[in-house]
Amino acid sequence: MGRDIGASFQTPKDVVTIAFPRSDGTASRRPDQPPTPTDGSVNFFRPVSSREPAHARWRHEVAMRMALHVPSLDKSKKYILAAFPDDYELFDHTKGSRDNPRHDLYLWGSKTVTKFRSVNEFVPHAIWLYNHNTAANCGCRYCSNAKGQGEISQQYGLPSHLRLEAAPVTIRRIVRPALAPAPEQRAASQRDADLRGAVAATRRYRIGEVAWCQIEPPLASPDPNVFIRWWPAIVREVRLKSTATGRKSVPGSAAEYVVRQSHVYKMQLLGVLYHYTVPEEMMLPYLAYAPDPDLLATLREGKAPVPLSEDLRELAYFFPMPTPKPTHFPDLEENSTLRQGSWEDALAPYGLALQVAAYITTFWCFTDEWEFKAKASKSSALPAPSASTSAAGESEVIPSPRRPQSEWRYQGAWWGNERIWMDDLVRLHPYRDQIPLDELLPESEGADTRTLFMLVTGMFITHTNDRHKGKIAGLLYELAPEGWKDPTPSKSPSKNVVIEKDFAVADQPLSSPLRRAVPTIPGQPPLQYGLPAPPRGFVFRLITPPGFEVILDIAMVAGRYYSDLLESPAGHLRLQELHFDKLGIPGAEELVNQADLEPVLSLGGLAASFGSKMGCQEWKRTRQAMLTSADTLSREALYTLFTNSDVKTEDPMLID
Ligand SMILES: [Zn+2]
Incomplete structure (x- = not known):
């Protein structure tokens, strides 16, 4: 994806074709053309012809991934799809400046799935269509009803394709903690060192x-x-x-x-x-x-x-x-x-x-519990988060019947193989437009193809109908091209936001919205750590309105952000293993497998993080x-x- 849609791709020699025995396609599933931009830029969907190199590249990469998981296919052979399933069509979303627009490819046509955004996303669905003799449900992120990750899929660390559980997204006004720190509430000892190491890129x-x-x-x-x-x-x-x-x-x-x-x-x-x-x-x-x-x-x-x-x-x-x-x-x-x-x-x-x-x-837990006390105000209560429609179309209200004055929060979490802390900038795995909040700033150019980030301001557990859910609160950031200027004025918070006028925080305008927005552990100054460096050519762009934080299910966390990994010796070695240097070189480019490369790039923010996440499901005590x-x-x-x-x-x- 990006500026180049793979013009130089050549179909490998001795390639074996794969044909789908069935399809769930319908010709009525196609993108709506967006309105023509008035500022001279372009924005439209164009069907990609099967004779174009980008079309062949997709069919080749899907088929090669299928061969890894379908027993009847020989892993040592080279494959290509003869065609996409009937009534499917690949589209090039052309958007941006007329001279040099970006090109993002999407596969449309499935009755049950709006669109597939990448080879990685489509592969499980393709395997399901191909295995027409099984009664199994589709395992792709959109269709799958399977919540458990079978032991067999973990065999030798295979990535699993789990559905994103229906997870509500809410937004609320930030409440600052009371200033006097309780003596027993201290910052976890490793947290300070870990955060400093991440922001300064020293450890x-x-x-x-x-x-x-x-x-x-x-x-x-x-x-x-x-x-x-x-x-x-x-x-x-x-x-x-x-x-x-x-x-x-x-x-x-x-x-x-x-x-x-x-x-x-x-x-x-x-x-x-x-x-x-x-x-x-x-x-x-x-x-x-x-x-x-x-x-x-x-x-x-x-x-x-x-x-x-x-x-x-x-x-x-x-x-x-x-x-x-x-x-x-x-x-x-x-x-x-x-x-x-x-x-x-x-x-x-x-x-x-x-x-x-x-x-x-597959395991996770919160650590370093502390009691969050809201700053005293007339109502002396935490604001109730508002409900919003989730990515899966359900909605949930987090009730706060007793309007508590304090709640238990956590300074840190073990998230699979990684350690994350409050004030960390973490990667989220939903795409930018899968966070259904009208209050967020409009997307900057290409942000949907890069990682969405959250600066963590709080971690806590909600208890609803005997169900306990790990939640994470924070400020959302996207990566915008350096020098990006917002074309339209940002919307003011409206539909989903509970305005709590009584709160002290609303009466204290501070010069920087970021500073005002970041609550901290009692006794520590706001935004003590700042943000790590963005990848070269980009800036972190705050997309939550000033003074508000977004609350997500912790399952939306992909993992940590590694600001300098892709420019480090180990990062270079890994990119070399994946033939990153062959990108754009005619004849050599077939060695590059985007589906393998994108998860590595996403650790540095340069690709969406869907394919690069911990599979945490089960809570453990320690x-x-x-x-x-x-x-x-x-x-x-x-x-x-x-x-x-x-x-x-x-x-x-x-x-x-
Ligand atoms: Zn599916």
Whole structure:
């Protein structure tokens, strides 16, 4: 998507075509043409002809993704859809300046789905149409009724395609906390350090998170295309390290070393008893990497050691590094020996590590509870949030019958493999136009194709009819092109906003709307941390009206934002693995798979975050409970897999 719709794409040679045996298409499902802009710019939908390169690129990428999940297709072959399902049509939304408009592709035609915005979105629906002999429901984000993520879909960390639960979106006027801090309410100790590290881009990872460690050199298999370079691990300790990187002579003074400070992390590799100290440049955020199909296929053929205990303890003594130091193994049992072993020996421990990491992404919890007391005012009550129609068409009112003067809030959360805090800027996974609030500023150019952000101002739990829901409050930001000017004056809050005139906050105009809008933990100044840097060429644009915060289901959080990842050595290496440098090069561009690339770009905000989110579903009491559950469940699942491998009839990678 963007300026270029893939003009240079060439269909690969020896490609096998896939035809859909059925369709849910209707010719009546087509976009409405928007009104012609009066400012000389363009804005229209154009059907993309099947002879255009962009059409072929979509059909190729959908087919290649389908082949990963449909057992009857051969993963080693190259595929392309012969056509989209009957009555489907690909449209190019052309919008912006007449000379250089942007082009965004959407697939229209399904009776049940308005439009698919990306290859990633359409793939589960395409698999469902293709598997016409099954009674299973469609697993795409729009059709799926399945709330649970089957164990089988987590096998080896496969991304799942879960429906966004009907989650109401509300907006309310911000209430500031009472100024006097209660003595027992203090900021969580890690929070301050973590937030400073994120805003200043000096420290990327947080204690307790799961991230990928680079194995150097990679573990090599007999096939040069299959190797293990990234191993998932838990951050146990962070240290600042000073390195003298060079020497420069200053005239008239002594020679000086140039000292550079960077962080090194003590990492506990998952699945094995191995601690590893690794510099930040050799780590990736969990969502930046997923094993490629060739590696997954190899893993599924991996054999476990024989004999094998039920808790798989035999796998723990594998170490993936070439030269381990004995001091790195504090957990080593007596009389146990470490072995580096062969490529074959690596497969089962690595499979276990991937499985544990994948399970952790399904768990979440709030941490560091504190009592939020509203600033005293005539009504002495928290404002009731107003209801609004949700993305799924339902609506919900959060009742506040007793008008409480205080509520329990949380300073932090464990969100899958990541640690998030109040005052963090987090990525949301809905698209910009899926937040159905009229009060938000109109979208800036192309914002729908980039990540939507929230600066977290509060985390709390609502209790409605015995259902407990995690909620997150905050200010919404989008990424606007640098120098973006709003063409129309912004709307004033109207329909969904409860105006609480009695509140002290409404009487205190401050110079910056942002400052006024950010409440803090008692005793701390507003907007203490600020925002991290936006990606180059963009600015963070506040789209909530001044003085208001938006409340979302916490399930809409995709994960953390990594401001400098894409420009870091590890980020470069990952982009290289995905052939990012081939974009736009005729003949080489077919190596680029947008569906793999976009999740990585979204960690830096440059693509929408739908394809790059934690799959959190189950609440756990503590971080330790998450890690223990993930470990136990993974060992059970893999033990079953290993011991039943002879009678296994189904492809364990199957999504449905
Ligand atoms: Zn579907």
